[in-house]
Amino acid sequence: MDSNLNRLARLLNCDHDYLASIDKRLSAVSGRTDVLDSLVGKLSSRLSALHSALKLSESAGAKEIYHALLRRVESDNRRLSDLLHVSSLNSPEENKHLADLALHLSNPPAGFFLKIEKARALLLKNPPLRVLAYLNYPDVDSALQKEDIFELFSALRFLEDREWLNKVFFREYSTLTPDDFEERPIRLLPLSEKWRNASAEFVAKKWHNLSHLKELGVLFILPFSANAPGELLRAFSLLLHYLEEIPFYSNIFRNLASDPSSFAENLTSLLRGDVIDELPAPSKVEGPASPVDSSSLWLVVQRYLAKEDEYDWRLFYPHLNTESLLWRRAESKLSSSPEISDLLSIWRDSAWIGEYLPDDAGLLVPASFNMVDAAMSLVKEKEGNKYTYHQHEALWNKLYTSYFSDEAMERAASSHLLRGWFAV
Numbered sequence: 144m145d146s147n148l149n150r151l152a153r154l155l156n157c158d159h160d161y162l163a164s165i166d167k168r169l170s171a172v173s174g175r176t177d178v179l180d181s182l183v184g185k186l187s188s189r190l191s192a193l194h195s196a197l198k199l200s201e202s203a204g205a206k207e208i209y210h211a212l213l214r215r216v217e218s219d220n221r222r223l224s225d226l227l228h229v230s231s232l233n234s235p236e237e238n239k240h241l242a243d244l245a246l247h248l249s250n251p252p253a254g255f256f257l258k259i260e261k262a263r264a265l266l267l268k269n270p271p272l273r274v275l276a277y278l279n280y281p282d283v284d285s286a287l288q289k290e291d292i293f294e295l296f297s298a299l300r301f302l303e304d305r306e307w308l309n310k311v312f313f314r315e316y317s318t319l320t321p322d323d324f325e326e327r328p329i330r331l332l333p334l335s336e337k338w339r340n341a342s343a344e345f346v347a348k349k350w351h352n353l354s355h356l357k358e359l360g361v362l363f364i365l366p367f368s369a370n371a372p373g374e375l376l377r378a379f380s381l382l383l384h385y386l387e388e389i390p391f392y393s394n395i396f397r398n399l400a401s402d403p404s405s406f407a408e409n410l411t412s413l414l415r416g417d418v419i420d421e422l423p424a425p426s427k428v429e430g431p432a433s434p435v436d437s438s439s440l441w442l443v444v445q446r447y448l449a450k451e452d453e454y455d456w457r458l459f460y461p462h463l464n465t466e467s468l469l470w471r472r473a474e475s476k477l478s479s480s481p482e483i484s485d486l487l488s489i490w491r492d493s494a495w496i497g498e499y500l501p502d503d504a505g506l507l508v509p510a511s512f513n514m515v516d517a518a519m520s521l522v523k524e525k526e527g528n529k530y531t532y533h534q535h536e537a538l539w540n541k542l543y544t545s546y547f548s549d550e551a552m553e554r555a556a557s558s559h560l561l562r563g564w565f566a567v
Contacts (some may be wrong), residue, residue: 147183168438173546196489205500212517216373238333238364248476249386254393256360261323274298297363301345319407321400332363342367355385357392377518383473416446419563443559449532463556464536490514495537
């Protein structure tokens, strides 16, 4: 038990004794014992299978595994391109084909989204000057007569200044009410050639050519390739991720509508991606936890905090990560297609798999077998950047579901996302 505890504690970046107290608490509540030993057993078994699939010995070091994973992403990307008949993300036609395939696999439900007439009103009140200038329109009225409202809103993300968006345009969201929303299908929008020149800066920064607007229920694909290795694999999996994310948040928006007085405040908090920055006082904790201590409280985090600060204290505290939850859902949709599932079989149930391995100097360093980490590392291979934070967050989620279930984890994450914590 102690060796398994130490191994997991290192992967989770938490103290050995702290993890033992978490295990004691969750075992008492769930009635499940020997969870940590079982989890490490699954970890070891999956690692052996991955070594075999990568044709590596069990003693392979961090550098050897890192390069093997990156080459696998490249290989899978080529095979996926052949399977999906998509060769370039520069082409609106091929992007539409990719979008149709993603919609077929995902089959997302209708959502609770901002009404079209309200979206028009927001543009009229605060005209997006850079978008208008790019399209050569004198005013919003002229643009709305000829342009798709969903395209105009999408363009806000890659043409307008972030400061203007946050301090001017999105400020109007504080006036929104449930009556400004309606039920309608998600729109997946492959943008036309006219947006190509406007796409370059966005794609160069993001290293992918798609984004979304949760409040409007739209997901758009820019007709511009990042020319990044493994690009199609990243784009297609991200499409499926966004097609899970939009309904996930839409369900929460719909639930918020029951209290119009707090609707706008809660909506904007979700759209900002707010995360609590301090633990609740014990007196505020309600629920099954008694007495309240650090092994009872779990945070709910809706961002990858390590992108901003790899030493953020919340990364070392028990938490569920909704981004990781949505990647797990996207992975299950990939598995729903036998051909794609077979092609990407190595990545199935690998999102949470990691290990500390010796580097060339003999120092132990973290290695991630997470597909998204591997794909991102491939993009930054020349710079030597190695990503592991997707795996780290997936492991915290996996820890929680090992005591309870995937369904229990999803209920806890969605129902406590706004508050940012819950007691077990």
